[in-house]
Amino acid sequence: MNTTPTATLARGDGIGPEITDAVLEILDAAGADIQFDEIQIGESQFLAGHKSGISPDTWPTIRKNPIFLKAPITTPLGGGYKSLNVTIRKTLNLFANVRPSKSYSPFVPCAFPEMNLVIVRENEEDLYAGIEHQQTEEVTQVLKLITRPGCERIVRYAFEYARAHGRERVTCMTKNNIMKHTDGLFSQVFQEIAQEYPDLGSDHQIIDIGSARLAASPQDFDVIVTLNLYGDILSDIASQISGSVGLAGSANVGEHVSMFEAVHGSAPDIAGEDIANPSGLLAGAVQMLAHLGQLEVAERIENAWLSTLEQGIHTADVFDASRSAERVGTKGFAKAVSERMGERPGTLAPASYEGAKLDVSSVAHAPRKNDKVLEGVDVFLDWSDGDRAPNDLGSGLVAAGDAWKLKMITNRGVKVWPNGMPETFCTDHWRCRFLPSSGEVTNADIVDLLGRLGAAGFDVIKTENLYRFGDRRGYSLGQGE
Ligand code: NAD
Numbered sequence: 482m483n484t485t486p487t488a489t490l491a492r493g494d495g496i497g498p499e500i501t502d503a504v505l506e507i508l509d510a511a512g513a514d515i516q517f518d519e520i521q522i523g524e525s526q527f528l529a530g531h532k533s534g535i536s537p538d539t540w541p542t543i544r545k546n547p548i549f550l551k552a553p554i555t556t557p558l559g560g561g562y563k564s565l566n567v568t569i570r571k572t573l574n575l576f577a578n579v580r581p582s583k584s585y586s587p588f589v590p591c592a593f594p595e596m597n598l599v600i601v602r603e604n605e606e607d608l609y610a611g612i613e614h615q616q617t618e619e620v621t622q623v624l625k626l627i628t629r630p631g632c633e634r635i636v637r638y639a640f641e642y643a644r645a646h647g648r649e650r651v652t653c654m655t656k657n658n659i660m661k662h663t664d665g666l667f668s669q670v671f672q673e674i675a676q677e678y679p680d681l682g683s684d685h686q687i688i689d690i691g692s693a694r695l696a697a698s699p700q701d702f703d704v705i706v707t708l709n710l711y712g713d714i715l716s717d718i719a720s721q722i723s724g725s726v727g728l729a730g731s732a733n734v735g736e737h738v739s740m741f742e743a744v745h746g747s748a749p750d751i752a753g754e755d756i757a758n759p760s761g762l763l764a765g766a767v768q769m770l771a772h773l774g775q776l777e778v779a780e781r782i783e784n785a786w787l788s789t790l791e792q793g794i795h796t797a798d799v800f801d802a803s804r805s806a807e808r809v810g811t812k813g814f815a816k817a818v819s820e821r822m823g824e825r826p827g828t829l830a831p832a833s834y835e836g837a838k839l840d841v842s843s844v845a846h847a848p849r850k851n852d853k854v855l856e857g858v859d860v861f862l863d864w865s866d867g868d869r870a871p872n873d874l875g876s877g878l879v880a881a882g883d884a885w886k887l888k889m890i891t892n893r894g895v896k897v898w899p900n901g902m903p904e905t906f907c908t909d910h911w912r913c914r915f916l917p918s919s920g921e922v923t924n925a926d927i928v929d930l931l932g933r934l935g936a937a938g939f940d941v942i943k944t945e946n947l948y949r950f951g952d953r954r955g956y957s958l959g960q961g962e
Contacts (some may be wrong), residue, residue: 486773489543490517493552494524495747496757501552503759503815504766511782513770518542521552527562533646534565548769552762553747570604575733575740576631577638578602578712580718581715582729582930585829589799591724595700600719601639602712604733606631609709616942617863620910627663627708632670633846639706640678645839650682650703654691654711662957667708684811684914696722720744727798728766732772736841739772741765755810757797760786774838783832785821791828855953857916857947863940865909871897878913881937888914889959896961
């Protein structure tokens, strides 16, 4: 029986095909046990009218194979095309983006020679859900959705990854001092799960000071786990200061399918010239082999690659006459790495993937019971009557609310009624918190309140129910409440 794993392969656009050839040659020379199912995605598919760069009949191949090696693709400008990467990530539930950032100093210049960290970024939630609205003339919003299952899965993955890869510490970065419910949930879950990994160090840093420290002393970090947007920004900072953006690979890990790629794009400016550096895609392929459990092959390739780099055999992007020995093209580089299989670097730390196979199914989340109680409702209004005086709005709402008690009104989160400050700037977007005067409240009571407000001439633009979960309030207080 053929037990060789099958990976989906996309050769991509621009320099994609030539760096793919180089990587396949190196995998072959290393004895990687893998076969490929090739698909067409990217520019040709965008231009054929598929808005996400992929045709519907390609999905079964991607879904069938647990591994996907993807060369960079070109997104044509204009035309309302959607990001293929985001589409693949979300469709296939690729919840973790794993980006190692490492210094190869002195062979690639880097101000932080000791830097060697991995960013584990939540890949599906946060502000990237793309749920945005304009609600009034003056106000727009985006919904930041953070889920407990999402947090549990990514945080557990970060700890499992750290353990499997012989790392010592996991640092969580959030803004939980401001976003107590969303970022607060992420950091809370981090604290809970950290208890299960006493063999690993753990700490939490506020994202602003944490990213400043990352930029100033990246060597102090090991594994960082964070939310989608922060992770996006942090991983670019880390890649940039490592001096080797062009050499970095990235993994998008899911329970059923995982996708591996280079961090860089399709570089159409140098396509077809045999000068592109295949190292980024090769780094993605090495992550792929480790993920498949072919740890010795992963190690052999990375060590041959490190030896090539150390011996000064460099593609144009890394070549510097003062420290390089030989300038090679894409094909020449692939040949040089292939010829060095079995060699280990002399100066740079050799790669070690011992024990690095990671069981993604073990990072699933625990189901929770639902114990929520409805306590009231925040009604959002578009209102700009007269001088926009909060007291005028308050008295109008108190009159219309009937059995409901108006608890407060905020504008951009700041309490402006009752007892607001005249200095507070008010837009046309008001959040009005209603609580029942007595007894329990139901959704039907909220519908009744909305009808009453509509009849009194108020323009309701949305509502948010206020829930208590056990002994925990599930909503924030207004600033100044
Ligand atoms: P890019 O990363 O393709 O190129 C930026 C610069 O780096 C260029 O000067 C390029 O020549 C150089 N470069 C990139 N990779 C190189 C390599 N391997 N060897 C040597 N030099 C290299 O970024 P861009 O120009 O902003 O984007 C070009 C296209 O790639 C766009 O269509 C973009 O949408 C796409 N893109 C795709 C991905 C992906 O598929 N994952 C990621 C980023 C950008």
